Amino acid sequence: MGIAAGTINEVALGSDWPRVPQRLEKFDEALKVIRSLFDDEFVTLEGKHFTLRSANLYTKPRSLSQSTSPPAVRKSATIAGRYGDGIIIPNGVEAPVELMRERIMPAVKKGAEEAGRDPSTIKVAVLATVAYAEDADKILAGKAKEYWNHTVLSDLMEEPVSDPRINERKGKSVDDQAFRAAG
Numbered sequence: 001m002g003i004a005a006g007t008i009n010e011v012a013l014g015s016d017w018p019r020v021p022q023r024l025e026k027f028d029e030a031l032k033v034i035r036s037l038f039d040d041e042f043v044t045l046e047g048k049h050f051t052l053r054s055a056n057l058y059t060k061p062r063s064l065s066q067s068t069s070p071p072a073v074r075k076s077a078t079i080a081g082r083y084g085d086g087i088i089i090p091n092g093v094e095a096p097v098e099l100m101r102e103r104i105m106p107a108v109k110k111g112a113e114e115a116g117r118d119p120s121t122i123k124v125a126v127l128a129t130v131a132y133a134e135d136a137d138k139i140l141a142g143k144a145k146e147y148w149n150h151t152v153l154s155d156l157m158e159e160p161v162s163d164p165r166i167n168e169r170k171g172k173s174v175d176d177q178a179f180r181a182a183g
Helices: 020-039 074-083 097-114 136-141 143-152 164-171 176-182
Strands: 043-046 051-055 086-090 123-127
Touching: 020 043, 020 051, 020 074, 074 086, 074 097, 086 097, 097 123, 136 143, 136 176, 143 164, 143 176
Parallel strands: 086 123
Antiparallel strands: 043 051
């Protein structure tokens, strides 16, 4: 299971869609709540975003490695290091190799060390989006391009997106040449 600070499902469930700093603050607190529920019984917690009164998770996972794997952006990578069993890093425009090596992984290590955890125990997965065909034109004509074309936009993460149709519309601006250049 993965937990992220940037899922677009919040608005559909009646919550707001705050800017990134507020989402990360809420994300950090949510992970504290989840860890408390996994580690303790009858948790009482008064946070800025969440309140628990004698809350108990009656069916706990056998091990925490079956629980959370926060995805990464730099701040959430630190949070992942602090609380997570692992981190899922999207590749490409969202997290090029240099960003993973120079910022994300050091942030995971920093978060782990701040929490007194061994960074080497944190599992790392890289999410790679792949479309395969013997002929590149078949990929460009297929559903893979239609579904993923917005991910090649360099400003993909610069604005809040609470509706997948926004990404769909943004993706229509990506022509075949831009999609080829990104891949």
